[in-house]
Amino acid sequence: MNFDTSKEEDIQIEKWQKKHIKKKHRNNTYSGAIGGRWTYEFVPTSLGDIGTIKCNCGDEFVFREL
Numbered sequence: 093m094n095f096d097t098s099k100e101e102d103i104q105i106e107k108w109q110k111k112h113i114k115k116k117h118r119n120n121t122y123s124g125a126i127g128g129r130w131t132y133e134f135v136p137t138s139l140g141d142i143g144t145i146k147c148n149c150g151d152e153f154v155f156r157e158l
Contacts, residue, residue: 095134101155105145108153
């Protein structure tokens with residue numbers, strides 16, 4: 093399976109990430125030696141895919157809903 097994000101979704105995700113880092117992590121952008129702060133989750137359904145991005149702190153943003 094292959095999951096992609098649209099340009100509009102990329103913009104939404106980037107805005108959420110910047111706001112989240114500023115508010116929750118006090119502008120600390122460090123993600124570890126190999127990254128890993130962000131997890132993208134795609135859930136395929138018969139009606140379409142649901143897309144979520146999650147921070148390693150537990151907060152999440154749904155960028156694609158049905």
